[in-house]
Amino acid sequence: MAAVTESPSRAARLGWRRIMALKGASFTVPFFLGFLLFTVTPLVMALKESLYSEKGSGLGFGEKTVEFVGLDNFVEGFGDGRFWASMLRVGLFAVISIPVIQIASVGLALLLDAASQRVADRFRIPLLIPYMIPGIVATLIWIYLYSPVVGPLTPFFDLFGIDANFYGGELIWVSIGNLMAWSGIGFNMLIVYSALRSVDANVYDAARIDGASEWRIAWSIKVPLVRRSLVLTTVLSIIGTLQIFSDTMLFKSMAPETVTRDFTPIMAIYDWAFQQGNFNYASALSIILALVVGTASALFYRLTNKAPTS
Amino acid sequence: MTVTIGPSSSPSPSPTEPGASRPKRGATASRDGTGPVRHSRRTKALVLGGVVFFTLYSLAPVWWLIVSATKNQSDLYTTNGLWFSDLHFTDNLKALFTYQDGIFLKWLWNTLYYGVVGTAGMTLVCVACGYGLAMYQFRGRGVLMGCIIGSFLVPHALLTIPSFLLFTDLRMVDTPSAIIVPSLFNAFSVYLAKVYAEGAIPPELLEAARIDGAGEYRIFFTVGARLMSTGAATIFLLGFVGSWNSFFGPLVFLRTPEKWTVMVGLYSWLKVKVDTSADLTGMVVVGSLLSLIPMVILMISMQRFWRSGVTLGSIK
Numbered sequence: 001m002a003a004v005t006e007s008p009s010r011a012a013r014l015g016w017r018r019i020m021a022l023k024g025a026s027f028t029v030p031f032f033l034g035f036l037l038f039t040v041t042p043l044v045m046a047l048k049e050s051l052y053s054e055k056g057s058g059l060g061f062g063e064k065t066v067e068f069v070g071l072d073n074f075v076e077g078f079g080d081g082r083f084w085a086s087m088l089r090v091g092l093f094a095v096i097s098i099p100v101i102q103i104a105s106v107g108l109a110l111l112l113d114a115a116s117q118r119v120a121d122r123f124r125i126p127l128l129i130p131y132m133i134p135g136i137v138a139t140l141i142w143i144y145l146y147s148p149v150v151g152p153l154t155p156f157f158d159l160f161g162i163d164a165n166f167y168g169g170e171l172i173w174v175s176i177g178n179l180m181a182w183s184g185i186g187f188n189m190l191i192v193y194s195a196l197r198s199v200d201a202n203v204y205d206a207a208r209i210d211g212a213s214e215w216r217i218a219w220s221i222k223v224p225l226v227r228r229s230l231v232l233t234t235v236l237s238i239i240g241t242l243q244i245f246s247d248t249m250l251f252k253s254m255a256p257e258t259v260t261r262d263f264t265p266i267m268a269i270y271d272w273a274f275q276q277g278n279f280n281y282a283s284a285l286s287i288i289l290a291l292v293v294g295t296a297s298a299l300f301y302r303l304t305n306k307a308p309t310s
Numbered sequence: 311m312t313v314t315i316g317p318s319s320s321p322s323p324s325p326t327e328p329g330a331s332r333p334k335r336g337a338t339a340s341r342d343g344t345g346p347v348r349h350s351r352r353t354k355a356l357v358l359g360g361v362v363f364f365t366l367y368s369l370a371p372v373w374w375l376i377v378s379a380t381k382n383q384s385d386l387y388t389t390n391g392l393w394f395s396d397l398h399f400t401d402n403l404k405a406l407f408t409y410q411d412g413i414f415l416k417w418l419w420n421t422l423y424y425g426v427v428g429t430a431g432m433t434l435v436c437v438a439c440g441y442g443l444a445m446y447q448f449r450g451r452g453v454l455m456g457c458i459i460g461s462f463l464v465p466h467a468l469l470t471i472p473s474f475l476l477f478t479d480l481r482m483v484d485t486p487s488a489i490i491v492p493s494l495f496n497a498f499s500v501y502l503a504k505v506y507a508e509g510a511i512p513p514e515l516l517e518a519a520r521i522d523g524a525g526e527y528r529i530f531f532t533v534g535a536r537l538m539s540t541g542a543a544t545i546f547l548l549g550f551v552g553s554w555n556s557f558f559g560p561l562v563f564l565r566t567p568e569k570w571t572v573m574v575g576l577y578s579w580l581k582v583k584v585d586t587s588a589d590l591t592g593m594v595v596v597g598s599l600l601s602l603i604p605m606v607i608l609m610i611s612m613q614r615f616w617r618s619g620v621t622l623g624s625i626k
Contacts, residue, residue, distance in 0.1 A: 041472075131609075144378070253581045297463075
């Protein structure tokens with residue numbers, strides 16, 4: 001199009017193009033104004049808040065003054081044993097629960113892929129029901145299922161002579177992990193299943209002709225083919241799990257002695273900001289958490305991309 | 311961007327249309343109907359057994375909720391959780407809707423109101439932005455895209471505390487605008503809209519409209535927006551579901567119970583049980599059931615839209 005330019009109108013055309021580009025840019029203006037106010041501004045504020053500290057006179061009476069304290073909040077945050085204990089707790093939980101959930105999701109996707117079309121169509125929606133249920137409601141349901149008074153699980157385990165206290169310190173993470181698996185497997189399965197379905201069937205036929213068994217095909221062809229989808233769902237899970245908040249908040253109302261107020265990093269931050277009213281320190285902690293989440297995701301991404309593809 | 315997939319090719323290799331993207335298994339050979347893949351009977355049984363097991367696992371908790379919603383308080387504690395006893399569903403509904411002058415209805419209304427207004431506005435703002443980014447070359451476009459992608463990595467919690475301080479300054483705390491206004495600007499929706507626009511709108515069509523003398527804004531509303539309607543529906547659906555399910559935002563920004571959403575309200579009822587001797591378990595159960603029904607209906611009936619959103623989103 002641009003090749004056919006008559007010299008007299010060229011200058012006019014350039015001007016017209018520029019006006020068009022400006023009008024095009026104007027489509028993005030409303031969004032980026034909002035983005036500036038509700039994303040960039042809070043981000044800058046968090047950085048700024050974290051460098052200040054509110055100093056009151058000893059007993060909380062009198063004028064409170066805000067002072068610039070440099071990196072003091074971060075120094076305190078990096079040495080905050082309770083905060084890092086919560087980080088460790090959640091990190092350990094992520095390291096165990098995410099692989100288990102991923103393996104279950106891939107297993108389910110492979111099962112559905114191996115089943116006949118009719119079976120797959122019939123079971124797909126029921127398997128996705130947990131994904132459609134609001135997260136809070138899912139947590140409420142499981143909280144009651146675990147409950148020793150209303151839930152059917154405690155009597156069920158009693159049948160086998162197991163005295164299970166799902167709210168207790170030993171089982172609480174198993175309980176939360178099961179809840180996350182229940183809500184997450186369907187969605188992860190869907191992504192992996194979609195990836196599996198987009199693979200050319202000839203690939204499998206070729207493998208079969210070469211004498212590969214179905215198990216071998218699943219392990220050596222299907223799983224490597226969906227690796228990209230797996231990396232994606234895993235990174236999303238890492239980000240989500242390290243920031244776990246609402247599930248543990250709800251469990252806290254049922255098991256306050258197990259789930260303490262700084263049980264997870266975000267609960268600790270929430271507590272510092274809204275219960276103790278120390279926004280400066282809470283900002284510093286949330287920046288530290290953001291750094292940890294970013295590093296963990298980047299590290300995982302790096303590791304999986306370096307691993308041999310074949 | 312390396313995204314080459316467009317909406318026309320993406321609506322996920324949907325298993326609902328048999329053999330859409332790949333020949334149906336066993337369709338190639340098979341005179342006798344067994345096909346070239348001969349799963350042994352044991353493998354078949356194993357596969358079916360596995361699928362059934364996962365299905366039971368997925369559905370049993372929902373079943374428990376449905377059954378429990380029909381029971382009165384004492385049956386809830388004494389009878390088998392997985393089967394019905396006396397049906398009290400309508401009594402429970404009446405109790406739920408009349409508790410504290412019908413505050414649950416108020417919460418339902420709030421959730422719907424914040425969701426519809428916020429998501430409708432968000433869809434307009436983000437579709438326009440995605441369209442602008444996809445269809446025009448202008449200076450700074452790359453930087454803007456970078457901002458959008460970069461913001462995916464910012465944890466939600468990092469923004470919440472300063473947002474609270476900001477909203478306090480703007481006098482937005484404890485007003486509906488604290489929920490609605492920030493939800494208008496959703497970076498992920500812009501990303502979806504851009505990817506969708508790239509696949510759905512041929513640039514030649516815009517050129518043709520220009521030659522006919524249509525202005526850029528008119529082209530957007532008559533050509534662009536129309537071609538993007540499926541993408542916009544996906545963005546609306548995902549946004550609405552996200553807004554219905556959101557918890558942290560409403561919990562932090564709304565103080566008065568009359569302004570809460572269903573999720574925050576149910577949470578407050580769960581807490582009541584611990585704080586006082588009043589037992590609201592039955593209320594929470596029925597309330598939970600009512601609040602999940604619209605989501606499940608919406609997701610099942612609009613499967614086509616969110617599933618294409620899942621595939622679009624996963625090409626990041």
